[in-house]
Amino acid sequence: MSAAPGAAASAPSSISMRGVGKTFRRAKSSTGVEALRDITLDIEPNTFVSLVGPSGCGKTTLLRMLNGLIAPDRGEILVGGARPAPGPHMGFVFQSFRLLPWRTIRENVAFPVELSGMNTAERRDRADTYLDMVGLRRFADSYPTELSGGMKQRAALARALIAQPRYLLMDEPFAALDAQTREFMQIELAKIWSHHKSIVVFVTHSVDEAVLLSDRIVLLRPRPGQVAEVIDVKLPHPRWEYDARATPEFVEMRHYLWERIKDMVASDPESEFYQRSDRTDGNTSAAD
Ligand SMILES: Nc1ncnc2c1ncn2[C@@H]1O[C@H](COP(=O)(O)OP(=O)(O)OP(=O)(O)O)[C@@H](O)[C@H]1O
Ligand SMILES: [Mg+2]
Numbered sequence: 001m002s003a004a005p006g007a008a009a010s011a012p013s014s015i016s017m018r019g020v021g022k023t024f025r026r027a028k029s030s031t032g033v034e035a036l037r038d039i040t041l042d043i044e045p046n047t048f049v050s051l052v053g054p055s056g057c058g059k060t061t062l063l064r065m066l067n068g069l070i071a072p073d074r075g076e077i078l079v080g081g082a083r084p085a086p087g088p089h090m091g092f093v094f095q096s097f098r099l100l101p102w103r104t105i106r107e108n109v110a111f112p113v114e115l116s117g118m119n120t121a122e123r124r125d126r127a128d129t130y131l132d133m134v135g136l137r138r139f140a141d142s143y144p145t146e147l148s149g150g151m152k153q154r155a156a157l158a159r160a161l162i163a164q165p166r167y168l169l170m171d172e173p174f175a176a177l178d179a180q181t182r183e184f185m186q187i188e189l190a191k192i193w194s195h196h197k198s199i200v201v202f203v204t205h206s207v208d209e210a211v212l213l214s215d216r217i218v219l220l221r222p223r224p225g226q227v228a229e230v231i232d233v234k235l236p237h238p239r240w241e242y243d244a245r246a247t248p249e250f251v252e253m254r255h256y257l258w259e260r261i262k263d264m265v266a267s268d269p270e271s272e273f274y275q276r277s278d279r280t281d282g283n284t285s286a287a288d
Contacts, residue, residue, distance in 0.1 A: 014081075015041075015043040017040060017042075019076070020036060021036055021073060022065065035224065037225065039226070040075075041227060041230070047199055048193060049217070050202045052203075054222050054265045057220040058220060092168075093157055093160045093169070099159075101145060106127045108144065108155060109162055133158065149177055150177050153185060154185070168201070170203065186209060186212055207258050211233055216232055222268055
């Protein structure tokens with residue numbers, strides 16, 4: 001159910017988008033880039049939603065609008081019944097870790113609650129709780145340069161969670177990790193989410209990752225970005241307790257999504273893969 005326009009901040013923690021559009025104007029040009037058109041979508045509380053779609057279909061733009069970093073120029077977005085604005089109720093995890101190199105891992109993780117005025121002892125305790133959660137307590141006094149990529153990303157996740165946000169927005173958070181660390185991080189995130197229920201909006205290029213983690217997958221098509229399809233993932237939770245990837249439902253859904261994305265890319269004249277065959281027989285033809 002979507003929240004009513006102008007409802008109080010205590011409204012249910014849902015996200016509602018109605019006819020949302022965004023065009024980026026180009027400097028010294030009369031034309032703009034229409035990044036998103038007519039996005040209408042409701043996200044219920046305690047739902048893990050992934051946004052997938054070809055490069056340039058507006059995933060990051062949508063996430064930045066949900067965080068209030070940029071405003072839509074058409075339609076309306078309501079987060080918990082109010083217009084989106086950054087704050088402690090919003091956690092944001094980027095592809096790059098964005099840790100402050102001169103601060104220890106504990107100080108990095110504690111940063112959001114420091115901004116909200118929490119006292120030193122409480123901050124430290126809270127940071128250690130979240131460092132425990134992501135398995136980094138031993139590294140609390142280390143500096144970011146002393147950590148591996150996977151460890152840095154776990155610290156960034158702890159930092160996003162420390163203020164106990166009702167909305168967690170993640171933009172390709174695991175893209176820079178090696179395949180093995182990525183799979184462990186997916187399990188960690190699923191476990192954290194099972195305790196710390198909130199809305200997660202997760203952007204990924206990995207169809208596999210989207211199916212594994214999500215309750216719903218929003219498939220976007222590019223130029224301009226529009227919702228092509230919303231798919232419910234009905235695989236039972238917790239998915240780390242069985243080999244979800246081996247189930248027929250998983251295999252079928254991954255195949256379906258991948259085929260749709262491939263078709264979108266192959267039929268997009270602005271894509272470098274326009275009209276290329278996806279066959280592996282070497283019989284590919286580039287667009288002229
Ligand atoms: N600040 C900006 N100024 C101008 N154009 C922009 C800006 N941000 C995004 N765009 C354009 O809007 C479209 C959507 O970009 P966006 O970054 O949201 O896509 P994306 O789906 O996140 O892509 P990717 O999967 O490659 O990260 C693109 O055509 C992009 O060039
Ligand atoms: Mg992006």
